[in-house]
Amino acid sequence: MVGDRLPSETELAEQFAVSRSTVREALKRLAAQSLIRTRRGATGGAFVNHLSYDAAHAQQITTGVLLLSMNAIGFDVACEARFAMERACAPLACARRSEDHLQAMQAEIARQSDPALSDEAFCASDVAFHRALVDAAGNPVLSWQLSGAIEAMQPLMNMITFTARDRARIVALHSRIAATVRSMEAAACDAALRDLESYTVEVHAAVMARRALTARAT
Amino acid sequence: MVGDRLPSETELAEQFAVSRSTVREALKRLAAQSLIRTRRGATGGAFVNHLSYDAAHAQQITTGVLLLSMNAIGFDVACEARFAMERACAPLACARRSEDHLQAMQAEIARQSDPALSDEAFCASDVAFHRALVDAAGNPVLSWQLSGAIEAMQPLMNMITFTARDRARIVALHSRIAATVRSMEAAACDAALRDLESYTVEVHAAVMARRALTARAT
DNA sequence: CCTGTTTAATTGTCGGACAATTGATTGTCC
DNA sequence: GGACAATCAATTGTCCGACAATTAAACAGG
Numbered sequence: 001m002v003g004d005r006l007p008s009e010t011e012l013a014e015q016f017a018v019s020r021s022t023v024r025e026a027l028k029r030l031a032a033q034s035l036i037r038t039r040r041g042a043t044g045g046a047f048v049n050h051l052s053y054d055a056a057h058a059q060q061i062t063t064g065v066l067l068l069s070m071n072a073i074g075f076d077v078a079c080e081a082r083f084a085m086e087r088a089c090a091p092l093a094c095a096r097r098s099e100d101h102l103q104a105m106q107a108e109i110a111r112q113s114d115p116a117l118s119d120e121a122f123c124a125s126d127v128a129f130h131r132a133l134v135d136a137a138g139n140p141v142l143s144w145q146l147s148g149a150i151e152a153m154q155p156l157m158n159m160i161t162f163t164a165r166d167r168a169r170i171v172a173l174h175s176r177i178a179a180t181v182r183s184m185e186a187a188a189c190d191a192a193l194r195d196l197e198s199y200t201v202e203v204h205a206a207v208m209a210r211r212a213l214t215a216r217a218t
Numbered sequence: 219m220v221g222d223r224l225p226s227e228t229e230l231a232e233q234f235a236v237s238r239s240t241v242r243e244a245l246k247r248l249a250a251q252s253l254i255r256t257r258r259g260a261t262g263g264a265f266v267n268h269l270s271y272d273a274a275h276a277q278q279i280t281t282g283v284l285l286l287s288m289n290a291i292g293f294d295v296a297c298e299a300r301f302a303m304e305r306a307c308a309p310l311a312c313a314r315r316s317e318d319h320l321q322a323m324q325a326e327i328a329r330q331s332d333p334a335l336s337d338e339a340f341c342a343s344d345v346a347f348h349r350a351l352v353d354a355a356g357n358p359v360l361s362w363q364l365s366g367a368i369e370a371m372q373p374l375m376n377m378i379t380f381t382a383r384d385r386a387r388i389v390a391l392h393s394r395i396a397a398t399v400r401s402m403e404a405a406a407c408d409a410a411l412r413d414l415e416s417y418t419v420e421v422h423a424a425v426m427a428r429r430a431l432t433a434r435a436t
Numbered sequence: 437c438c439t440g441t442t443t444a445a446t447t448g449t450c451g452g453a454c455a456a457t458t459g460a461t462t463g464t465c466c
Numbered sequence: 467g468g469a470c471a472a473t474c475a476a477t478t479g480t481c482c483g484a485c486a487a488t489t490a491a492a493c494a495g496g
Contacts, residue, residue: 002288008446019481021239024447028243032250033280040447041489051284062251063277066269070220073359080310081359088306092298141291141299145367149359226477237450242478258478259458 006036006046034059053140057148064152075204078153083197085146086130090193091186092137101136105129105178112171122167127154129174136181157200165203173199224254224264252277271358275366282370293422296371301415303364304348308411309404310355319354323347323396330389340385345372347392354399375418383421391417 006012009027013020027046030036034055036046049055068078093101108129112122127150134146173196180189224230227245231238245264248254252273254264267273286296311319326347330340345368352364391414398407 010446021242021482022480024239025243025246025479028246029250032247035284038447039489040487042443042445043490044446044488046447051281051288053285053289056281056285059277059281063269063274066253067271067274067362068359070269071271071358077357078359081357081363084306084310084355084357084360085303085363088302092302137302139295139299139302140289141286141296141367142302144285145299145303145363149363228477239451240449243448256478257458258456258476260474260476261459262457262477264478 002048002050004048006048008045053144057144060144060148061151064148065155068152068156073156075156076201078156079197079200079204082149082153083193083200085149086134087190087193089134089137089139089142089146090181090189092139092142093133094181094184094186094189096138097136097181097184098138101132102178102182104132105136105174105181108132109171109174109178112167112174115167123154123158126157126170127151133177133181169199170196220266220268222266224266226263271362275362278362278366279369282366283373286370286374291374293374293377294419296374297415297418297422300367300371301411301418303367304352305408305411307352307355307357307360307364308399308407310357310360311351312399312402312404312407314356315354315399315402316356319350320396320400322350323354323392323399326350327389327392327396330385330392333385341372341376344388345369351395351399377422377425387417388414 006027007015009020009023012023016023027036027038030046031038034049034051037049038044038046067073108125111117111125112129117125130150131143131147134150135143137143173192176192177189177196180186180192224245225233227238227241230241234241245254245256248264249256252267252269255267256262256264285291326343329335329343330347335343348368349361349365352361352368355361391410394410395407395414398404398410
């Protein structure tokens with residue numbers, strides 16, 4: 001059970017008739033999956049860990065980033081998946097959004113409107129905006145899955161961020177999304193997300209085309 | 219880079235001025251995340267692992283199962299998240315489904331129609347059916363996310379499977395879903411999934427009510 | 437009753453040793 | 467020269483013993 005203490009390393013070694021080193025290596029594997037946490041000292045030992053949303057979220061992100069980077073996932077495929085999932089929680093968000101979530105989205109939009117904002121901060125704010133949107137759906141499982149997916153795809157998205165993105169247009173789309181969530185218009189929210197998706201794909205295509213051109217020139 | 223070999227344990231120990239035991243414990247942590255794989259022998263060592271969809275899928279499931287079991291996720295919440303994501307890929311599945319996917323779905327429906335099928339096998343076939351549905355969307359990222367979520371929620375679903383589920387009704391709903399995917403009617407497919415979701419919630423509520431009754435009786 | 441000290445239990449690290457595995461090398465025979 | 471067997475060397479896997487670091491509990495003193 002969560003919080004239970006495992007036998008000490010010495011006891012485990014005796015119990016399984018292996019050395020303490022081997023037990024330790026095994027425990028490290030469990031610790032790496034954050035299934036246990038260890039504490040030193042008199043009342044120390046290995047304890048069954050409570051898997052928090054944060055820990056699960058972090059694991060989700062690392063797995064996602066690796067999967068995307070190691071399997072030559074196309075931008076279109078990743079983008080499609082991301083927006084498909086985000087649209088999935090749009091109706092829920094429209095139905096259940098609280099004032100907190102609306103304000104969080106509005107705050108990010110305000111931040112993004114500042115021209116002095118650095119590219120990195122704009123990116124982070126973008127993530128925070130979409131995170132607020134999925135959180136508005138009020139389903140922690142959905143939030144966990146989606147925010148992990150969104151953040152995992154952030155490196156891919158960054159490829160295009162620093163070059164060709166029109167901030168004003170992004171902010172306008174974000175505002176449209178926030179407005180539809182506020183007015184609980186699920187269909188309009190869906191449409192706005194579709195527009196944001198097509199714009200993202202469009203920007204990516206433009207960047208790719210320009211790159212191909214400069215590559216040919218050299 | 220993927221496939222690259224790390225320095226040998228002895229070399230790493232020298233490089234970081236720690237003992238080989240400590241290096242090994244660290245490597246075990248990486249191995250637990252399947253970031254590396256180790257091979258013994260002359261040309262052995264630790265190699266940067268290629269994260270396959272299967273490995274990522276397995277990790278997704280274990281994380282999901284633990285998260286659900288350790289955070290007292292309500293059945294309704296899990297169910298809502300699952301069907302929200304599944305509905306997200308329904309339009310894509312309708313647009314892109316190949317004959318293979320249609321046949322896979324049909325095969326599972328046929329299997330489920332056999333009254334002699336054990337409850338466990340019916341469950342497995344259920345998972346396979348929905349897996350075929352998300353695969354029909356033709357987006358590997360979506361498949362990875364969704365099939366992981368579906369399988370993670372299977373233990374929760376099993377709670378109700380062995381008691382109150384009306385197989386004929388499930389099979390009828392599956393048939394409806396398969397038919398709408400075949401005829402590429404995204405809206406009808408969405409509606410069929412909604413019906414399946416409400417039936418699932420309904421069955422769960424019935425089971426809970428009955429349990430509360432028997433608990434009061436004792 | 438409070439405070440500081442000691443003590444015991446436990447994990448963290450180290451170094452050395454040997455077994456198991458496996459590819460590469462070498463040697464032998466045809 | 468080629469096929470096959472024996473040997474070798476590098477590497478991971480396991481074990482053991484020792485000690486340091488840490489921590490909470492038990493204890494002693496005022």
